[in-house]
Amino acid sequence: MLLRPRREDHLVIGKYTGKIVIGIGFLMVVPLLTSIAFGEWDTVVDFVISISLCMAFGYGTQAVCRTDRDLGWSHGLVVASSSWLVATAIGAMPHWLSGHMGSYLDAMFDVMSGYTTTGLYLMQDLDHIAHGLNMWRHLLTYAGGQGIVVIALTFLFKGAAGAYTVYVGEGKDERLLPNVVQTARAIWLVSLLWLAVGALALAITGLALGQEPVRAVLHGLWVYMGAWSTGGFAPQSYNTFYYHSLAYELIAIVVMIAGSFNFALHWAVWTGKRREVVRNIETLSFAVTLSLTVLVATFALARAGVYSDAMVLFRKVFYQLVSGHTTTGFSTIYARAWVTQWGPIGLMVTTIAMAIGASACSTGGGIKGIRMGVISRAFMQDVRRMVSPERAMVTAKYHHLRDQLLDDSLVRTTMTITIAYLSLYGLMAVIGTLYGYDFLEAAYEGVSAASNTGLSCGVTAPTMPDALKVLYIIAMWLGRLEFMSVFALGGYAFAMVRGRR
Amino acid sequence: MSRLVPRCPGVRVILAVNLLIALVPGCAHAAASGVAPRTSTELVASPAEFDGEAVAFTGEVIGESMERGDMAWLHLNDDAYRDRNVEEGAPLGGYNSGMAVWIPAEAASTVVTFGDHAHEGDVVRISGTFNAACPEHGGDMDIHASSLEVVTPGHRVDDPVDPGKVVWAIVLSMAALVAFLADRLRARAEDTRGM
């Protein structure tokens, strides 16, 4: 049934994967310049090595993989997933060369976590790393959130017809504008305006909070990138707890939620359809599930008496839950405090929020709001069908940018991916438990990785078993790419061996 | 027998124990003021137990002092990199770990060096009240300290360029250049062939 890929197919995939790696090399110029600016010469050398490696691989593949063929549908999916793997292997160079990683595997963990906008990390002595390396960490999540492919589309693909399939392969399938290259530009417009507003707001707040000017600017930019990309990396080991500021937290909350929106939603709201923000199935779903999880967590913590008054309760619960539900991963509590202060109910509720996740076609992860909305509507429709079948012949609708039919094939694909996520979550919980971790903690951390959230209750650590690190890397990758392109890669590999000639 | 040592055995024991305590640095000060030294790991693991207690805490000051009015925030790390950071050759020993400290700005201003890539910060000792979820600071886990004592001054850290890495940098740059040229040449060859 499966056709064996031919040489031409390998060449196409090699060529476009190579282009993306060249893009990674160019991206590394930013941290290189940062290190030069701060006189971090050893780090400068690290980046020269890494950039050269990217360019050698990237241009090498261009020279070797000569083909005029364009990207076909299956190529696009394979390029999306394989380029993430190659980008992870090569992007880990600066991390490893810095001496702050326990192993190359640890370095790849951090880089996959960055690209997938997860935010879990294994880097040690984060508080003493170079500005150049910190710039690289944050740029990774920003680039990963925008989509490495979106970046490539903007600069490198020059209107390749099959570019759309790679875009879809990365988990974005909304066409904001008729042409996918224009869509990429619209995404950039939204992102850059938010960047200007958000980073400035954070930097100014940082200054007002007593930070030194250079640090206020760097932190403002980096925390913005972590929030918008719903990545969750922050410049210090204290994460956003470092700032001890309601203002900083509120700005971060705004950026986290905005960053978790579907880019198509941003575009609709920004081009005159403002009411979309309250009519859209995803924003509605998010509002409902966020409020419910906040309600349960607030009541549980109030009953336990952990936090003293309403303001404190609001600050801690809303921030942590927004961070979890948008799959960002910022926190203003210590990792172990999830266990010692928030307790089982807190852990459970946050796990549920992370599992549901953000909107589709955004920087966020998880099952996604649209699927939650579709499933709940389909469920209600089925209940109605069972209770009064004669009256329920009309197909239900839902609103996402426009009224759309809730037909059976849509519900089916929705359920398939949802089941894939739930299975992955379950697998992570079980395997973590088999390795000796407490079940709730293993579930929390496993869901955090698979939904690309990045909140940690202490399971993630440099001393974690290597097999678990590998499992988490795969989970982050699968979750971010929404399974399909990884399955396509698997299928491609299978076809190479067993396909019909 | 010397009259310096009391005859009563109980008193002898007490004296001996006090002498031992006095010989352990840091412990002497803490024991003298009656405040137990704690580690960040202990505090985060059992916040309810230590909530509201007087604690002593020693750590490297990292980042910066954030002055807010006449108070300031300091972050003290008591992890494996307290005395040396990785760039200086400290072996990897896990994540950073530390405590946030709220202290009068005047005391905070006595800190000279802050830990970052180019510096190992002053190691200071503070004593104050630990809060599991400080009501004044939005539920943050912190220590409200009144005074600060510099135990070990910090220093500049040099991250010397590794010559081996420079060799690799040169070799790989050349490889990249070769790859780039190879790509350009093949592209031009295809163009002239009239594709």
Place this chain on the structure above:
Amino acid sequence: MRGGRSLDRGLTRRELWPQYLGGLVTEVVYIAVLGAIAFGVAVLAGVVF
């Protein structure tokens, strides 16, 4: 990429920026409403417990 220049100028036309900013503000308002709900829940919890 070169061919897209005119469209770029289309997306970034001066008269569109107020609309873009309006959209940004709308989003912030939506987020603020979510915050208000969460704060209300916290106040309620403080009363109940």
